[in-house]
Amino acid sequence: MIKLARFLQPYRMAIAMVLLLIFLQSLSELYLPTLLADIVNLGIVRGDTAYILKIGAVMVTVAAAGALCAIGANYLSSRVAVGFSKQVRALLFTHVENFSLQEFDQIGTASLITRTTNDIAQLQQALTVMLRLMVSAPLMCIGGIIMAVSRDAELSLVLAVVIPVLALVIYLVASRGIPLFRQVQVKLDGINRVLRENLTGVRVVRAFNRTDYEKERFDQVNRDFTATSVQVNRIMGSLMPLMLLIMNLSTVAILWFGANRIDLGKMQIGDLMAFIQYAMQILFALMMLSFMFVMLPRAAVSAGRVNEVLEMEPQIKESATARTEQRAMVTTQPLPATAATGATAATTATPMAPSQLKGPAIEFDHVTFRYPGAEEPVLEDVSFTAWPGETTAIIGGTGAGKSTLLALIPRFYDVDSGSIRVGGTDVRAMTQAELRGQLGVVAQKAVLFTGTVAENIRYGNEKATDEEVRQAARIAQAADFIETMPEGYDALIAQGGANLSGGQKQRLAMARAIVRRPPIYLFDDSFSALDYKTDAKLRAALKEITNEAAVLIVAQRVSTVMEAERIIVLDQGRVAGNGSHRELMATCAVYREIVASQGAEEDAHE
Structure with a gap:
């Protein structure tokens, strides 16, 4: 994915703003538990209503500022991710247009379609998540640890046990799931290939009564893709329950040891409440990091597939000394004019x-x-x-x-x-x-391409006049069947010319070359x-x-x-x-x- 980072250069300012807003949002979230502890310790315990209202107003202000920062960060990160995917998709398409037939044969049309659509969509989703979490998750984790230790250093020993266990669980799950993501993308190529062959060859399939065979062929690749997807999702899906279990157990441990410290007079109730919130922020930040571990491997696979196409040099290159x-x-x-009688150009061509x-x-x-x-x-x-x-x-x-x-x-x-x-x-x-x-x-x-008859003929010369288009059709012996269509040269051609016979398609293709x-x-x-x-x-x-x-x-x-x-x-x-x-x-x-x-x-x- 690092190789694709160059496409983020036009969005440097937007990315800087996202990081700043996320930083401010994280600070607001880290400050809220401290304010809560002050309300409990200095307001509720002492019965100071004025203090409670005062600090409560500060909490509302801080929370509102954090929400505004989150909204702005989400908006900007979405714009950056969409702009990035648009740029990469356009570059990929342009690069593929320069390929010789040898490169098309090597990668395959179905795979190129998957890489241009699904793989870039995976990168877009991953970029959106990364922009939101790559600052907030580490900041919340490190900041939460610092704030928790400042509240009670001895109780922080619970976190010293929980965090390594959580990190080990993330590592074990990710190490099993990551290799499967490449298989998922490759098998998605297989589905696209079979589906494309079936749709483009539907006439042959039905003519030879091979519908059941094609269904079985598609079911086979579909089952293969589904089995791998279920396997990887089962592995990655186990991560969330395990993390919730660890978080809940850590909350019980904090309450147990924290209650004992309150009984001994070594800790106040407000501090325990703040400590629990900081512990949840730490563990939630680790959970978000694990969510990145779920998305990043698949995005890394997609990035590798996109880079493979972008780095593939066409075998046919233009000479530096091209004239x-x-x-x-x-x-x-202009094409030669025909007689007013509508005779073919064979008799009147200049x-x-x-x-x-x-x-x-x-x-x-x-x-x-x-x-x-x-x-x-x-x-x-x-x-x-x-x-x-x-x-x-x-x-x-x-x-x-x-x-x-x-x-x-x-x-x-x-x-x-x-x-x-x-x-x-x-x-x-x-x-x-x-x-x-x-x-x-x-x-x-x-x-032929989806569009009108005139557009398909004009594909050979976009500056051709209407008369030149009609003349090319007459020379190609296509004018007779075109003029019998209700809309004539404005008649729509279906995808691939499906609404025309083989001879009609050949004559339109000739008219395209003639014009x-x-x-x-x-x-x-x-x-x-x-x-x-x-x-x-x-x-x-x-x-x-x-x-x-x-x-x-x-x-x-x-x-x-x-x-x-x-x-x-x-x-x-x-x-x-x-x-x-x-x-x-x-x-x-x-x-x-x-x-x-x-x-x-x-x-x-x-």
Whole structure:
């Protein structure tokens, strides 16, 4: 937790005020038993009513001042704790946003969610308690001992026996409970993981009638989490009864020995009453310290988990020599106007503005890549060039490395050897913003966000006008189904696009990339959910607006790639062929096998 203390720097004044108010509150509470002893010894015993009223008024004033200090301390400590958690949560989110996919794979999405929510909430609660108790508990304990000894040193021997016993009980309970707190947080990650998988995959679960299996899987992790939580709470819960028992026994001992000292004339009744109150303050302070021992171990575990994320350095880092002068390469020209009849852009599109890419758009130079922990490379010695104004298609069998190849271009992962150049510059020598600003990416799985249709399309270019949004939708063949919605482009999209079909989601994802108007388009099997008619219309529309852009398409269907100027055939991570459809049919056996496997389909298409 010490490593996170730096986030408290903006709240130094507020923390100082909290400590001052707690100090004043503790002094008021330590002073009240002395006033009570004076009332009993000098007022009640002597029958001096005026003195009783006078000291009573002082007690009320001191108690009211202490209450005001407590209220102020609670308010400020809550503000500090909430501000601290807000700052750490924002920093954690920002830091995670810089992670490569490798870090996400290493920690896991469910664990990152738990650390951003539950773990930071634990830190917030612990900080609130610490600000209140880290001054008052030690001060009340030490001050109470001093005041108790000043009342009767011999009777204080009872405390000399009770306090070590109480400290031993706290130590024994905490030493057994602390190791279990880390297990609780780890098992909470497990619950989040299973729950997230079940909710995101609910269609698959129901389609395969695996609801009972998922219930059992969740029950298993839930029982495991519950058992550990019950165990740690049983251990820590035993602390309070044990401390109350010790406090009550110590009160009986003080009354027993104190009564004997009063009989011997060595102590006054008021002093005994004050001594009992000081003893209770001492033991109550120790109880509060034990409460901190209950919270701090769990908070320490949470702090360690948060620090683990904050200290994790992204594997993909920007070069110190990144050429920031190329950041303006993102193009946001208006989309070509369409005819008033509402025809698709394929027939009326105007040429794109001249590309700012000089020479080859993308170059793979002997690229080899393997996933962390994998024994064999996914891609090995891959070399090819994609030029502006051309469509380069990537095709191959399942597991050939097609999607991985595309993921290397925006630096979702870094190559193990070789290099990838965009516009003649190694992607590792560019800032990530500069590199990705040149790309329009349509992922294999279309991901949409909660919001309107227009907001999801405008995600690719936040400055896009309404006309540009509509034009992008027409090019992506999405305008027809959008305009049939009651609210059109203002229609709400459910979380993850649950209220849309797979083809509709793919077309919106394409419109999001099209409205960006980048010099390079990356389509990762983005036509798989489209029928042949829509596929053909979409590819024709794209051809018109990307006549000077570089287009890379990963596809399974030969019909999608056969018109591409260049087709790269991947076989087990290696380039098995490179050329046009006609050239590959003559020279590449792997490509001929792919075509033959889709022969009936392709014949029908042709």
